Amino acid sequence: MGNVLLDVRNLRTEFVTQDGVVHAVNGVTFALEEGETLGLVGESGSGKSVSMLTVMRLIPMPPGRIPSGEVIFQGQDLLKLSPEEMRQIRGNKIAMVFQDPMTSLNPVLTISTQITESLELHLGMSKDKARKRAVELLKMVNIPEAERRLDDYPHQFSGGMRQRVMIAMGLSCSPQLLIADEPTTALDVTIQAQITDIVKRLKSELGMAIIWITHDLGVIAGLADRINVMYSGYIVETAHTKEMFANPLHPYTVGLLGSIPRLDEGKKEKLTPIEGLPPDLVNMPTGCPFHDRCSFRTQKCLEENPPLMSVGVKHWSACWNYEAVREKRDEILHREILQPVTA
Amino acid sequence: MTYHHAPSPNDTRDAASSMTMEVQTKTGTAQSPKTTASTHDQTLLQVRNLKKYFPITQGILFQRQVADVKAVDGISFIVKQGETLGLVGESGCGKSTTGRTILQLYRPTEGQVVFRGKDLAMLKGEDLRKMRSDMQMIFQDPYASLNPRMTVGDIIAEPLEVHNIAKGKEKKERVQELLQIVGLNPYFVNRYPHEFSGGQRQRIGVARALAVNPDFIVCDEPISALDVSIQAQVINLLEELQDRFDLTYLFIAHDLSVVRHISDRVAVMYLGKIVELTDSRTLYANPLHPYTRALLSAVPIPDPIIEEKRERIILVGDVPSPVNPPKGCRFHTRCPLAIPICKEVAPEWRDVGNEHFVECHVV
Numbered sequence: 001m002g003n004v005l006l007d008v009r010n011l012r013t014e015f016v017t018q019d020g021v022v023h024a025v026n027g028v029t030f031a032l033e034e035g036e037t038l039g040l041v042g043e044s045g046s047g048k049s050v051s052m053l054t055v056m057r058l059i060p061m062p063p064g065r066i067p068s069g070e071v072i073f074q075g076q077d078l079l080k081l082s083p084e085e086m087r088q089i090r091g092n093k094i095a096m097v098f099q100d101p102m103t104s105l106n107p108v109l110t111i112s113t114q115i116t117e118s119l120e121l122h123l124g125m126s127k128d129k130a131r132k133r134a135v136e137l138l139k140m141v142n143i144p145e146a147e148r149r150l151d152d153y154p155h156q157f158s159g160g161m162r163q164r165v166m167i168a169m170g171l172s173c174s175p176q177l178l179i180a181d182e183p184t185t186a187l188d189v190t191i192q193a194q195i196t197d198i199v200k201r202l203k204s205e206l207g208m209a210i211i212w213i214t215h216d217l218g219v220i221a222g223l224a225d226r227i228n229v230m231y232s233g234y235i236v237e238t239a240h241t242k243e244m245f246a247n248p249l250h251p252y253t254v255g256l257l258g259s260i261p262r263l264d265e266g267k268k269e270k271l272t273p274i275e276g277l278p279p280d281l282v283n284m285p286t287g288c289p290f291h292d293r294c295s296f297r298t299q300k301c302l303e304e305n306p307p308l309m310s311v312g313v314k315h316w317s318a319c320w321n322y323e324a325v326r327e328k329r330d331e332i333l334h335r336e337i338l339q340p341v342t343a
Numbered sequence: 344m345t346y347h348h349a350p351s352p353n354d355t356r357d358a359a360s361s362m363t364m365e366v367q368t369k370t371g372t373a374q375s376p377k378t379t380a381s382t383h384d385q386t387l388l389q390v391r392n393l394k395k396y397f398p399i400t401q402g403i404l405f406q407r408q409v410a411d412v413k414a415v416d417g418i419s420f421i422v423k424q425g426e427t428l429g430l431v432g433e434s435g436c437g438k439s440t441t442g443r444t445i446l447q448l449y450r451p452t453e454g455q456v457v458f459r460g461k462d463l464a465m466l467k468g469e470d471l472r473k474m475r476s477d478m479q480m481i482f483q484d485p486y487a488s489l490n491p492r493m494t495v496g497d498i499i500a501e502p503l504e505v506h507n508i509a510k511g512k513e514k515k516e517r518v519q520e521l522l523q524i525v526g527l528n529p530y531f532v533n534r535y536p537h538e539f540s541g542g543q544r545q546r547i548g549v550a551r552a553l554a555v556n557p558d559f560i561v562c563d564e565p566i567s568a569l570d571v572s573i574q575a576q577v578i579n580l581l582e583e584l585q586d587r588f589d590l591t592y593l594f595i596a597h598d599l600s601v602v603r604h605i606s607d608r609v610a611v612m613y614l615g616k617i618v619e620l621t622d623s624r625t626l627y628a629n630p631l632h633p634y635t636r637a638l639l640s641a642v643p644i645p646d647p648i649i650e651e652k653r654e655r656i657i658l659v660g661d662v663p664s665p666v667n668p669p670k671g672c673r674f675h676t677r678c679p680l681a682i683p684i685c686k687e688v689a690p691e692w693r694d695v696g697n698e699h700f701v702e703c704h705v706v
Binding site: 043044144158160161188189190191192193194196197215216217218219221222241242245246255256257258259260261262263264265266268270271272273274275277338 | 433434540542570571572573574575576578579582597598599600601603604605623624627628637638639640641642643644645646647648649650651653655657658660661
């Protein structure tokens with residue numbers, strides 16, 4: 001810990017479409033330390049996946065383009081690498097696990113072929129050795145009868161098992177960074193618990209850094225060291241996990257927390273939804289992108305887009321009125337919480 | 344414009360006398376929207392030993408049945424007038440099939456669905472069609488459940504036409520009123536579904552369900568396709584409408600936090616069976632069935648301090664296939680508390696007190 005592994009500076013990603021230019025990521029800056037778990041929280045269209053696909057250089061260009069930004073990984077700017085150099089990093093030093101385990105595995109190849117591919121390619125292992133390693137990897141993610149299952153095809157696995165296979169593939173070359181894009185969203189909660197349990201264990205065993213993309217504040221509360229909340233292509237708040245949940249200082253973060261029912265809530269209280277819809281990424285509003293839906297809005301919000309401002313210890317919020325948020329948020333977030341049950 | 348609104352709770356009749364009852368209450372005189380009444384004691388719907396099997400066939404020309412998918416395999420519960428009963432479970436547990444079988448969108452393989460004293464499973468044709476105006480459904484996917492070639496006005500007006508509720512100017516006014524009720528601009532009548540966001544489309548689905556003044560609505564995962572900030576809008580809308588029109592909901596969802604929030608009572612399903620049913624508070628405070636406990640412990644809570652201290656019950660393996668469900672208790676293959684009898688004998692559905700039902704040998 002302590003050394004910066006990934007340093008993303010002023011990253012922008014746009015897509016040129018028939019309807020105009022979609023501003024998907026609008027100047028994202030953050031750093032990730034070795035061994036750290038970063039949660040990237042936001043709703044659809046907030047730019048959380050696109051920003052990570054940009055880091056992985058997986059944005060098709062055209063229609064995509066990256067007008068500005070640097071992605072410094074271990075001293076190299078990934079955006080300046082040739083496709084060949086990038087291939088050496090992708091799957092080897094940075095691996096990615098996608099949301100949908102049903103479509104991200106190749107249905108006509110066995111699991112064995114798909115796992116050993118990167119082992120042979122990146123680590124130059126022999127077929128035999130790669131196969132042995134594949135069995136180890138499957139055992140690591142709790143696939144029962146790993147030796148026998150190795151020659152099965154993806155359709156012979158359940159959704160949860162496929163996602164575990166994906167994680168095994170992601171981990172195959174012992175990456176320094178694992179990017180997980182909503183890896184549990186398509187799964188049932190009990191299976192989600194199995195997966196997050198495995199990821200937590202592997203993280204402490206292998207010491208890699210993780211970026212976990214999600215829209216689920218519950219999942220991230222138990223996983224991440226630090227959280228970036230994204231809205232319409234901007235990071236609007238960033239803080240350590242406990243600080244973020246105890247002391248949210250952006251109206252959008254407060255809105256998200258106020259709009260989800262909690263499992264342990266007591267008497268039925270009305271949720272506080274965020275009214276309205278996210279802005280159109282083609283015609284972005286002037287000023288703060290959230291002003292349209294914000295109950296803390298002032299004149300300044302319509303005119304000037306707030307930068308991330310330091311609002312506490314390692315805590316930044318992009319809101320002009322964060323002091324007002326601090327004073328009023330408890331009215332929105334107040335809930336009766338039941339005592340946790342002991343299992 | 345008037346509301347032809349729902350019959351009052353004391354219209355609930357017992358089985359014997361109601362066979363002659365017709366839907367005359369539907370077309371009754373105008374009523375002001377009702378405020379919430381504590382009418383939770385009367386049974387609106389009773390489900391008895393409901394089963395729904397889907398056949399698996401083999402052969403191309405001569406199809407023969409080789410097995411059954413036992414999607415719902417003998418469940419019993421009641422839904423009380425004015426309440427929300429939550430039905431929660433993981434994918435494939437049969438919760439959606441239950442909702443559809445209750446509405447007779449699937450005909451039950453066995454069992455009874457008694458709605459206001461009538462067994463819906465026995466009704467056919469015109470009689471059943473008439474009953475449908477009392478029972479409606481809100482579907483999961485707001486993108487797939489609205490016909491893309493119809494305007495929003497036509498979508499909402501269709502049930503009014505089918506049930507001969509309103510025509511001409513009256514119909515038009517009713518559609519605009521319904522749009523307003525669900526928080527959409529009445530000016531949108533001539534737009535098409537693709538012009539709306541997911542949350543707005545779900546509101547259209549709600550307006551369509553409300554068009555016929557139903558008493559009972561099956562909400563099948565109505566918010567799971569929506570973004571977090573939009574989910575709360577729809578949850579609040581459903582709650583407001585329930586108060587305003589004295590609706591009874593069967594709320595089907597996989598998200599236990601949402602189900603607990605919206606429901607008065609919650610039924611937990613596993614592999615075609617309801618394993619536990621109790622009020623929302625007890626479900627969290629005193630869950631009895633080992634599956635309920637595992638499910639509760641698996642749901643993440645958005646609070647890092649609580650998450651740090653929580654102990655998870657991690658279930659091993661996956662849900663078995665509903666084609667060959669395990670003998671005895673269906674949960675025994677994954678149950679941390681299983682004892683020998685669980686493998687042999689299916690546990691009974693019993694009341695452990697205060698209408699807390701559970702199906703388990705151990706607890």
